[in-house]
Amino acid sequence: MSDEFYRIKRLPPYVIAEVNAMRHAARQAGRDIIDLGMGNPDHPPPQHIVDKLCEVAQKPSAHGYSQSKGIPGLRKAQANYYQSRFGVELDPDSEVVVTMGSKEGLSSMATAITAPGDVILAPSPSYPIHTFGFIIAGATIRSVPTTPDERYWQALDSAMAYTVPRPTVLVVNYPSNPTAEVVDAAFYQRVVDWAKENNVWVLSDLAYSELYYDGKPTPSILQAKGAKDVAVEFTSMSKTYSMAGWRMGFAVGNAKLIAALTRVKSYLDYGAFTPIQAAACAALNGPQDIVEQNRQRYQHRRDVMVESFGRAGWDIPIPAASMFAWAPLPPGFKHMGSLEFSKQLLEHAGVAVAAGVGYGEEGEGFVRIAMVENEQRIRQAARNIKKFLAEHAR
Numbered sequence: 001m002s003d004e005f006y007r008i009k010r011l012p013p014y015v016i017a018e019v020n021a022m023r024h025a026a027r028q029a030g031r032d033i034i035d036l037g038m039g040n041p042d043h044p045p046p047q048h049i050v051d052k053l054c055e056v057a058q059k060p061s062a063h064g065y066s067q068s069k070g071i072p073g074l075r076k077a078q079a080n081y082y083q084s085r086f087g088v089e090l091d092p093d094s095e096v097v098v099t100m101g102s103k104e105g106l107s108s109m110a111t112a113i114t115a116p117g118d119v120i121l122a123p124s125p126s127y128p129i130h131t132f133g134f135i136i137a138g139a140t141i142r143s144v145p146t147t148p149d150e151r152y153w154q155a156l157d158s159a160m161a162y163t164v165p166r167p168t169v170l171v172v173n174y175p176s177n178p179t180a181e182v183v184d185a186a187f188y189q190r191v192v193d194w195a196k197e198n199n200v201w202v203l204s205d206l207a208y209s210e211l212y213y214d215g216k217p218t219p220s221i222l223q224a225k226g227a228k229d230v231a232v233e234f235t236s237m238s239k240t241y242s243m244a245g246w247r248m249g250f251a252v253g254n255a256k257l258i259a260a261l262t263r264v265k266s267y268l269d270y271g272a273f274t275p276i277q278a279a280a281c282a283a284l285n286g287p288q289d290i291v292e293q294n295r296q297r298y299q300h301r302r303d304v305m306v307e308s309f310g311r312a313g314w315d316i317p318i319p320a321a322s323m324f325a326w327a328p329l330p331p332g333f334k335h336m337g338s339l340e341f342s343k344q345l346l347e348h349a350g351v352a353v354a355a356g357v358g359y360g361e362e363g364e365g366f367v368r369i370a371m372v373e374n375e376q377r378i379r380q381a382a383r384n385i386k387k388f389l390a391e392h393a394r
Contacts (some may be wrong), residue, residue, distance in 0.1 A: 019037060031350060039239070056278040073278075075097070156194060169203060173205040175212070
């Protein structure tokens, strides 16, 4: 009996898990670790959302199987969100499906639309599910840049001209995880026009739609003319409403892709627990103070981090959106690579960050810093880092 499983062999060791294991061991040993690694919100959702969860959970009828595609009220609430936020009309029955977070939605979509040997265009660096969701499904990845400049478009055209078989799917993710880069509406229109010309589906990951800063809202690809002919977009309630552990997200857009995703999900799951879906309705339909509060919270943390880390000797590019900063390794540490630097920073400064190489080959030389600790802890991290840089730089 072979223990060499085909799909497992295609998955490299999860680099990010190495630092996570070190962090866990350090905390078990009683060390105070400032965790800027995982994008885990440190504030709870508003009380009315939790109250709705508890209220519905008290009903005897709420504990059976739910609906795999999402309860009708939640799909309607998401359609209303797209109408009010982006001016995009969606049919809740044919163009919206509820997912267990955007991560599950992307991986289930990969299963639904990918054949073994298909070529997928995915950004590098990028969040791992953008590539490995398709690799698990049997596809091959051709990387394109994350930075949305002319080199990006050249890479797309080159991929279509020289790849056999021709790519069938393009993944886009803005605000980007991990790089925090953003795009404008004109970029999305160009993506849609390119996809139609080349007969390619587009999957847009918009998980950080509401964490934009300096008064510059992020657009949706579905605002582009003709977008629903070729595109589906994934969103999440994890960061917007501080509901990461609730695993609640959506896929919206092209009806054919939504139908394929819905059919696969009907075989894989019975949907999220009904009280969670009801609470998600309360989040979308209720007071939206939390959205602005979280936006202001992360923007303030961003400003504190950029300022305090800069004074410590590590210049951090200012992220325009998301809850992350994408930082080049500081001077004197570039030789060791992002994974070893992350390990050394954890060991000697008590600060956890995510190694950039865990987000693809193009991520080497960077680390992702999550703004998930309060301002005092961020300043403490800066003090620890200043001492570390002074003592350990080559």
